[in-house]
Amino acid sequence: MLFELRDVSLSRGDRLVLDSVSAEIHEGATAIVGPSGSGKSTLLRLLNRLADPDAGTISYQGRALVDHDPLKLRREVSLVPQLPSLLEGTVASNLAYAADLAGQRLDASRCLHLAGLDDGFPERDVSKLSVGEQQRVMLARALAQQPRVLLLDEPTSALDHDARDAIEATLAGLRGELELSLIVVSHDPEQARRLADRAVRLKRGRVAAWGPLAEALA
Amino acid sequence: MTTSIDVSLGQVVASLALVALAVAISFWRRTDLEGDIAVAAARSFVQLTAIGYAIKLIFEADTFWLVLTLLSVMVLFGAFTARSRANKVPGAFWPLLIGLAIAAASTLGLVVALGIFEPTPRYLVPVGGMVIGNAMTASAVALNRLGDEVADSRAGIEATLALGATAREAVAPFVRRALRSGTIALIDSTKTTGLIFFPGTMVGMLLAGAEPTDAVRLQLILLYALLGSTAIAALVATGLAYRNFFTPAQQLRDLH
Numbered sequence: 001m002l003f004e005l006r007d008v009s010l011s012r013g014d015r016l017v018l019d020s021v022s023a024e025i026h027e028g029a030t031a032i033v034g035p036s037g038s039g040k041s042t043l044l045r046l047l048n049r050l051a052d053p054d055a056g057t058i059s060y061q062g063r064a065l066v067d068h069d070p071l072k073l074r075r076e077v078s079l080v081p082q083l084p085s086l087l088e089g090t091v092a093s094n095l096a097y098a099a100d101l102a103g104q105r106l107d108a109s110r111c112l113h114l115a116g117l118d119d120g121f122p123e124r125d126v127s128k129l130s131v132g133e134q135q136r137v138m139l140a141r142a143l144a145q146q147p148r149v150l151l152l153d154e155p156t157s158a159l160d161h162d163a164r165d166a167i168e169a170t171l172a173g174l175r176g177e178l179e180l181s182l183i184v185v186s187h188d189p190e191q192a193r194r195l196a197d198r199a200v201r202l203k204r205g206r207v208a209a210w211g212p213l214a215e216a217l218a
Numbered sequence: 219m220t221t222s223i224d225v226s227l228g229q230v231v232a233s234l235a236l237v238a239l240a241v242a243i244s245f246w247r248r249t250d251l252e253g254d255i256a257v258a259a260a261r262s263f264v265q266l267t268a269i270g271y272a273i274k275l276i277f278e279a280d281t282f283w284l285v286l287t288l289l290s291v292m293v294l295f296g297a298f299t300a301r302s303r304a305n306k307v308p309g310a311f312w313p314l315l316i317g318l319a320i321a322a323a324s325t326l327g328l329v330v331a332l333g334i335f336e337p338t339p340r341y342l343v344p345v346g347g348m349v350i351g352n353a354m355t356a357s358a359v360a361l362n363r364l365g366d367e368v369a370d371s372r373a374g375i376e377a378t379l380a381l382g383a384t385a386r387e388a389v390a391p392f393v394r395r396a397l398r399s400g401t402i403a404l405i406d407s408t409k410t411t412g413l414i415f416f417p418g419t420m421v422g423m424l425l426a427g428a429e430p431t432d433a434v435r436l437q438l439i440l441l442y443a444l445l446g447s448t449a450i451a452a453l454v455a456t457g458l459a460y461r462n463f464f465t466p467a468q469q470l471r472d473l474h
Contacts, residue, residue: 012472050376051469070467075382085377088391101382138377145381 001026001062002149002181003047008056010042016205017042018053023200023210029175029182031192033217034202040185041082043202044151047183048077075102078147082154082185084134091129091137092122095144102145114177115140116170132163139170143178150174152184156191168194189217223426234259276339285339289326289346293318296350300358300455306365308462308473310455314357317455321353322346325447334439345440348419352404352444353451360400360452361459367392368463376470385464393456400452401445408441417441 003025010018018039025047032040045051046058049070058065060073086094092108099106108122115136126137135155142150155171156164172195174180186192192199192213199216201208209216237259244251276284297315304310326346335341368375371392378388411417416424419440423433463471 048380049467049469050380051472052465052467066467070469071382071384073382074380078382079380081373081377081380083373085374087374087378098381101387141381 002060002183004059005043006057008043008046008053008058010039010046010051010053012042018046019205020056021202021205021207022056023207025183025200026198027181028198029184029196031196031199031213032183032185032202033189033192033199034187034208036187037204038202039205040187040202041153043200044079044153044183044185047149047151048074048079050074050079075145076147077149077151078142078145079151080135080138080142080153080155082157084131084138084158086126086134086137086141089126090122091117091124091126091140094126094137094141095122098141099144102147104144104146106144108140108144111140111143114143114170114174116166131158132160132167135159135167136170139167143174147180149181149183152182154185154187157187171195192217230263273339273343276343280339282337285342285346288343289322289350292347292350293322296354300354300361303358304361304365304459306369307361307459308471310361310459310462313455313458313462314354314361316458317357317451317453318350318353320454321447321451322350324450325349325443328446329439329443345443348440349443349447353447356400356404356448357451357455358400359403360396360456363399364392364396364456364459367395368460372470379468379470385461385468385470388468388470389460389463393460396456397452400456401449404444404448408445411437411441 001024005021005023005025008018008021009016021039021043032043034040042051046053046065047060049065049068052066060068060077065073087097091112095108095111096106109119112118112121117133117136117140121133121137126134129137135158139152139155152171156167159167168191171182171184175182182195184192184195186195196213198211199213200210201216209218237255240255241252243249244255272288276288293315296318297311300314300318301311304314307313326342326349329335329345330337330342335345368389375388375392379385407415407417417437417440420433420437423436424430463473465471
């Protein structure tokens with residue numbers, strides 16, 4: 001098991017965003033699904049300690065998340081946010097930055113290929129890329145760290161249908177090529193069915209169901 | 219440099235004609251600044267008169283401890299004043315206080331150690347006042363910019379943290395811009411000094427009858443000292459203040 005959540009709660013101001021969330025997330029591909037405002041992105045942020053819960057416990061590979069070094073954890077459990085946000089500079093400099101942080105040797109060509117980008121990209125200025133291209137560079141940058149787990153927050157929300165299909169094909173390809181677990185936040189149950197084997201379904205900050213897709217999305 | 223000039227209270231009162239002119243312009247153009255101008259004129263009169271008597275006492279007493287007390291009070295008030303400009307930075311007071319204290323101590327220490335000024339109240343008080351005042355402005359501008367940058371760039375900072383970068387690494391581009399903002403004004407005015415404007419010390423010395431070459435040399439010393447002190451104050455203040463945006467687990471605090 002990758003993650004185990006027990007009675008996890010988190011408030012933002014007066015609003016209870018996550019309310020006693022308990023679930024298990026296994027290796028492979030898991031979707032976190034639910035309508036807008038159900039706490040999906042907040043839950044994802046807890047998994048690599050961009051935030052900590054107010055109550056409850058989360059464990060990663062059997063050890064409490066708070067006992068993990070947050071920096072090492074984030075290099076192993078890499079999060080790609082919903083909207084692309086790259087560092088100023090080129091695609092190559094972004095990939096190199098991420099690889100350096102994780103202490104990995106960079107194979108930029110392979111990372112770009114895995115993210116569906118060709119060899120013409122490394123020297124391109126990130127500010128000149130389309131949103132879809134930036135999203136792919138975000139994915140390539142995360143892959144440059146050679147993570148064990150990839151957390152993807154609505155990876156296709158800013159994209160049109162064709163770009164969405166292309167990203168989904170890329171993510172499916174990643175699973176085939178790498179020993180990588182995916183945890184994908186999506187508001188779309190159909191996308192969850194296309195990308196994942198298991199799901200955690202949230203509703204108003206609570207777990208409505210979790211487990212294999214057929215059960216969780218029934 | 220032992221010149222002196224007698225200025226009567228009548229001359230000071232006469233100069234209020236220019237303040238009246240500023241009030242009239244504000245009234246005429248409806249900028250609604252008449253009250254602020256009046257308060258500024260009154261406060262400057264009271265504050266400068268009070269500090270004038272305080273400095274006179276300190277010069278006459280000629281003791282190091284009185285100088286240190288006065289400069290400490292200036293640093294304290296400077297930090298309070300700058301904090302109001304840096305209201306988007308949590309816990310800005312201590313970084314500002316430490317920045318101003320280090321800037322004042324290191325700059326004054328250096329000019330005395332290099333033999334530029336004697337360690338007497340006549341030099342330490344006015345030079346310290348200029349150093350602290352300019353360092354306060356620079357660090358306030360730097361932290362104000364840092365607060366705006368972090369508020370506007372939360373998504374980018376979190377994206378970098380999500381890669382396993384430290385808080386310092388994630389915020390480095392914004393600290394750099396803040397530091398630049400804090401120091402660029404003095405750098406630019408130093409570049410144009412003598413061409414576009416005459417700095418205050420030089421003007422004061424010329425009015426007091428000093429030799430122009432003496433006035434210029436003293437002004438250069440002060441400008442160079444201010445360049446150093448503003449850089450130190452802004453560096454220390456930003457270097458300490460950015461930490462307050464983050465938790466010990468390198469998470470960006472939710473400040474709402």
